[in-house]
Amino acid sequence: MRGEYSTKQRGAVLEFLKDASRHITPQEILTHLRESGVNISLATIYRTLDKLCTEGVVRKMTMGDGAGSCYQYVAESTCHSHFHLKCVECGKLIHLSCDFLANMESHIHKDHGFTISAGKTVIYGKCSDCEAINK
Amino acid sequence: MRGEYSTKQRGAVLEFLKDASRHITPQEILTHLRESGVNISLATIYRTLDKLCTEGVVRKMTMGDGAGSCYQYVAESTCHSHFHLKCVECGKLIHLSCDFLANMESHIHKDHGFTISAGKTVIYGKCSDCEAINK
DNA sequence: TTGCGTGCAAAGGTTTTGCATGGCA
């Protein structure tokens, strides 16, 4: 018989991602689940995340600071108009929902023939706090 | 005496980056320079790139597909209004200069207090070609 | 001569893979 099995580990990973609903590293998942008494290995986490990614349930993002990849649970409703700003100074990650960005998407689609995948995109720059400090 | 030396390796790396004027991986640099008869090691390339980065001569970018980091030569004049679109299907990288994006920068700066670093930002999505194929 | 730059090899961290075992259906 073909198909997928529902296991404790897979359930735990998915539940943790849902609860956190923020960007998470495989290492974080390992630590938290171990603390919660779940027996799981890093390899399984990577394999599980890979599958969830293919299914479109979670999303993989790469932070530019070499700190490894992050994964995030994707609720269907939050797919649009949601960009991420990452501060290159302090590493803070800002979730940004804004109509203006919806305009940007349609502009780029019309004028440049490119369909933006907002969830995968990380915009780099400096947050207001760090900007103030350096001035 | 303090200061920097001008070496054959450093010159070769910089020249190659200038010539290519596109996004390049350290591995590519190694291969090309070796083929050109330049004796150089990966470690030196990383160290050189790191310095050039600090000096602002090249820019480091992270491609989200886990393919490692890319570096790009930065001409002073192209620092602004220059975003990158990367197709998640075919991997094509599109350089985008457009006034609209300048507007976006100022909008995000004013309304969200975030200063975008366009050169470090890669916007993911689907290019028109791949969009057409999948439809 | 001084001390930065380089090459090599080893180390560090993240992600992947092989293989035997365990667990779901």
Next chain:
DNA sequence: TGCCATGCAAAACCTTTGCACGCAA
């Protein structure tokens, strides 16, 4: 029972670092 999922360990990668030597100034 039949397979898929898991754990462990090893491997594969990318990147960084230590150390002795070479080379620019």
